[in-house]
Amino acid sequence: YQRRVHGDLSQMQRLWEEAQAAKKEEAVKIYETIIKDVTNISEDDQRIKESAICALGDVFAEQKALQYLSQLIVSIRPQISYMPQARIAKIIRMLYDKLLTIEGGLEAGLAIGKEIAEWCIKEKRTFLKHRIQTKLASVYFELKKYNDALKTIEDVLHEVRKLEDMLLLVDIHLVETKVYIALENVAKAKASLTAVKTAATTVNLHPAVQAEIDMLSGYIAAEEKDYSTGFSYFYESFQGLTSLKDPKSKNTLLYICLLYTSDAADDTPCVDLGGRRIIKKKK
Numbered sequence: 001y002q003r004r005v006h007g008d009l010s011q012m013q014r015l016w017e018e019a020q021a022a023k024k025e026e027a028v029k030i031y032e033t034i035i036k037d038v039t040n041i042s043e044d045d046q047r048i049k050e051s052a053i054c055a056l057g058d059v060f061a062e063q064k065a066l067q068y069l070s071q072l073i074v075s076i077r078p079q080i081s082y083m084p085q086a087r088i089a090k091i092i093r094m095l096y097d098k099l100l101t102i103e104g105g106l107e108a109g110l111a112i113g114k115e116i117a118e119w120c121i122k123e124k125r126t127f128l129k130h131r132i133q134t135k136l137a138s139v140y141f142e143l144k145k146y147n148d149a150l151k152t153i154e155d156v157l158h159e160v161r162k163l164e165d166m167l168l169l170v171d172i173h174l175v176e177t178k179v180y181i182a183l184e185n186v187a188k189a190k191a192s193l194t195a196v197k198t199a200a201t202t203v204n205l206h207p208a209v210q211a212e213i214d215m216l217s218g219y220i221a222a223e224e225k226d227y228s229t230g231f232s233y234f235y236e237s238f239q240g241l242t243s244l245k246d247p248k249s250k251n252t253l254l255y256i257c258l259l260y261t262s263d264a265a266d267d268t269p270c271v272d273l274g275g276r277r278i279i280k281k282k283k
Helices: 011-021 024-036 043-062 066-075 085-101 105-123 126-142 146-163 166-182 186-200 207-223 227-243 249-260
Strands: 270-273 276-279
Touching: 011 024, 011 043, 024 043, 043 066, 043 085, 066 085, 066 105, 085 105, 085 126, 105 126, 126 146, 126 166, 146 166, 166 186, 166 207, 186 207, 207 227, 207 249, 227 249
Parallel strands: none
Antiparallel strands: 270 276
């Protein structure tokens, strides 16, 4: 595609409109043309390039093209180097998150995540490095590599505590809590969750994060045989996840049912969950 301007549309804008009207195979070629262009660096053109990268990532994720998406994460760096660091971090994290959703993406995500972290160290991109390391710890957890997860958490916590990045501390300690729960170390899981709540007091949390905190709080309370408190936390988590239409609400509902129908629960005959009722049958 030759460089051109039509009326008030820049070259980038024109190419983007062509991509939206083109078939998928042709659109991919146009996205690649937009991404490779480093001569148009206005704010509008940067937004278009970001959208093109996102769209190309979506295509690769939909096709489960693990190798192409991995290559894209590496190859785009010189082509977005002129952008602000915050935008570069946003783009890299977005592509990395897409990679992890593909079948086999968790295993591939370990190698790519480590490579991104090393690149961040070389380029002195501390903000992005900490977030990729936190995501790496989460990947280790999903793969049940708990010792590696704890080691990664230890490394990133040492630096993030100095920066007092409270939102990131919430994310890190949440992963840490889940790792200790998986290891059945309730005492350390409770300590990590306390750290989550301490960091959360100074920031505004997304409802999904608050719901996850409530669910973990309910689990720990139940493990300590404080079933009434556990039920309350699970109930709050269920309400939060349901309002977000998050499928994880089903898991929370199962916890509620298990607690409510157990011998440890009180004798209340039923509980209303926003139109849903759990009825405790008599023996």
